[in-house]
Amino acid sequence: VPVSQLSLAAAKKEIVPLRKQLTQWGKEYYEQDNPSVEDYVYDRAYQRLVELETQFPELKSADSPTQRVGGAVTTQLTKVRHDIPMLSMGDVFSVDELMDFNRRQQDNGDVTVEPEYNLELKIDGLSLSLVYENGKLVQGSTRGNGTIGEDVTANVMTIKSIPHELPEPLTLEFRGECYMPKASFVKLNEEREAAGLPVFANPRNAAAGSLRQLDPKVTAKRDLATFMYYVPEYQKLGVTTQAGALDRMRELGFSVNPNNRVVHNEAEIAAYIDEYTAQRDQLSYGIDGIVEKVNDLATENALGNTIKVPRWEIAYKFPPEEQAT
Numbered sequence: 001v002p003v004s005q006l007s008l009a010a011a012k013k014e015i016v017p018l019r020k021q022l023t024q025w026g027k028e029y030y031e032q033d034n035p036s037v038e039d040y041v042y043d044r045a046y047q048r049l050v051e052l053e054t055q056f057p058e059l060k061s062a063d064s065p066t067q068r069v070g071g072a073v074t075t076q077l078t079k080v081r082h083d084i085p086m087l088s089m090g091d092v093f094s095v096d097e098l099m100d101f102n103r104r105q106q107d108n109g110d111v112t113v114e115p116e117y118n119l120e121l122k123i124d125g126l127s128l129s130l131v132y133e134n135g136k137l138v139q140g141s142t143r144g145n146g147t148i149g150e151d152v153t154a155n156v157m158t159i160k161s162i163p164h165e166l167p168e169p170l171t172l173e174f175r176g177e178c179y180m181p182k183a184s185f186v187k188l189n190e191e192r193e194a195a196g197l198p199v200f201a202n203p204r205n206a207a208a209g210s211l212r213q214l215d216p217k218v219t220a221k222r223d224l225a226t227f228m229y230y231v232p233e234y235q236k237l238g239v240t241t242q243a244g245a246l247d248r249m250r251e252l253g254f255s256v257n258p259n260n261r262v263v264h265n266e267a268e269i270a271a272y273i274d275e276y277t278a279q280r281d282q283l284s285y286g287i288d289g290i291v292e293k294v295n296d297l298a299t300e301n302a303l304g305n306t307i308k309v310p311r312w313e314i315a316y317k318f319p320p321e322e323q324a325t
């Protein structure tokens with residue numbers, strides 16, 4: 001039933017169990033790296049809760065999953081505060097919705113947004129922050145709940161694609177995705193099966209479970225990989241566009257996904273989405289969508305973020321894959 005046709009009583013009846021269900025799923029996803037439902041199930045339920053709370057603000061409650069970015073952080077790893085929050089992203093599920101987002105973004109009233117976007121693959125892993133001081137890697141951390149993450153410095157030191165030292169003495173944070181290649185995931189689960197250990201449900205959980213280890217020697221054996229994609233203080237890189245920032249990260253020795261593309265209109269956006277929807281199964285790593293970013297970084301800065309998500313980037317999520325029988 002559309003939220004607009006619900007009575008307050010009916011909304012209350014629906015919102016309570018929905019909130020409990022999302023809190024439970026959130027715990028599984030953020031704390032146990034073992035969600036019991038596909039992302040799209042969670043996303044759809046979350047969207048419904050947002051609609052209900054928007055239509056009936058008197059039903060909003062501080063402990064609602066919509067009032068927190070990400071889940072709670074509960075592991076023995078030490079905590080790290082992200083001075084610049086690691087935000088999640090808004091989602092859209094169709095090209096039409098994506099075009100609506102772009103139109104609203106351009107009609108925002110005070111920031112002129114040139115229709116030039118950088119499209120990137122949305123890697124199915126977990127967010128990673130790397131901090132360098134004078135070109136040396138000093139800290140690695142997870143997103144956690146967006147403000148408080150977990151320190152995984154010793155673990156990231158074992159990941160081959162992460163440079164310990166940059167060719168320039170930069171003091172800067174770099175963000176990206178830590179993921180496990182599909183082939184490594186299959187091999188790891190075969191080994192775990194043979195050893196009578198519980199298997200991981202998907203590569204994302206395997207990456208999260210492998211990165212958030214207390215023992216770096218375990219991480220070292222897990223064949224983790226990275227694609228770096230964002231520099232919060234991009235001004236220090238001497239670039240003006242997101243595409244330029246990716247090139248600079250390649251120059252610095254980071255692993256950066258090669259499939260980004262600068263586009264200027266709906267046809268090019270739709271073509272990119274079709275291309276990678278078709279290629280999804282052939283890629284050696286998991287992707288669950290596309291990330292569209294405003295290419296001009298000054299514009300990105302001017303647009304800024306809402307309390308929970310950036311205004312300058314959006315995720316287009318693929319329809320769920322048919323589960324392999």
Ligand SMILES: NC(=O)c1cc2c(N)ncc(C(N)=O)c2s1
Pocket residue numbers: 087088089120121122123124125127177229230291
């Ligand atoms: N802001 C986020 O939560 C992002 C999440 C992701 C992801 N999982 N994969 C790729 C990108 C990208 N290329 O920007 C982003 S951005």
